[in-house]
Amino acid sequence: QVQLVESGGGLVQPGGSLRLSCAASENILHYGAIVWFRRAPGKDREGVACFTAVESRIYYGDFVKGRFTLSRDYVKHAVYLQMDMLKPEDTGLYYCAVGPWAGWPISSEYEYDYRGQGTQVTVSS
Numbered sequence: 001q002v003q004l005v006e007s008g009g010g011l012v013q014p015g016g017s018l019r020l021s022c023a024a025s026e027n028i029l030h031y032g033a034i035v036w037f038r039r040a041p042g043k044d045r046e047g048v049a050c051f052t053a054v055e056s057r058i059y060y061g062d063f064v065k066g067r068f069t070l071s072r073d074y075v076k077h078a079v080y081l082q083m084d085m086l087k088p089e090d091t092g093l094y095y096c097a098v099g100p101w102a103g104w105p106i107s108s109e110y111e112y113d114y115r116g117q118g119t120q121v122t123v124s125s
Helices: none
Strands: 004-007 010-012 018-024 033-039 046-052 057-060 068-073 078-083 092-099 119-123
Touching: 004 092, 018 033, 018 092, 018 119, 033 078, 046 068, 046 078, 057 068
Parallel strands: 010 119
Antiparallel strands: 004 018, 018 078, 033 046, 033 092, 046 057, 068 078, 092 119
8 A cells, every 4th residue: 555645835925935745655656647636625626736657747737827846756756746936825735646547637536546644735924
C-alpha cells in the first residue's frame, strides 16, 4: 500500500508563495495520474494539477492561470506543487493522490487508488 505524506502548507498573505511536497513510500511516477487536489470549506473537490505518465504531460486547473508549477523528483519519490501569487480563494486542504489516468479536467467522480491526509493552505491578510 502506497503511503503519501503532504507538507508545506501554512498561512500566507495574498500574493505570497508556498511549496507543497508529497512524499511517497515508493515510486509513484509510473501511475497513470498523480494529482494535486484541493477542497475548500463548503466546496467540491477541485483538481489543481496532474502529471500523467500516459502522456508525459502536466495539466492544471483553469483557475491556476500560470501561478502554480508541478514538479517531480524520481530519486526521492516525491511530487511538489510550487504555488505563487496566492489568492484568498486558494485557501483549502491540499492533498496528493495517485491512480489511473482518466483525462483532464478530472471528473468529480474520479476514484484514486491512494491519497494523503493533506496539508492546509490558508491565504489571508
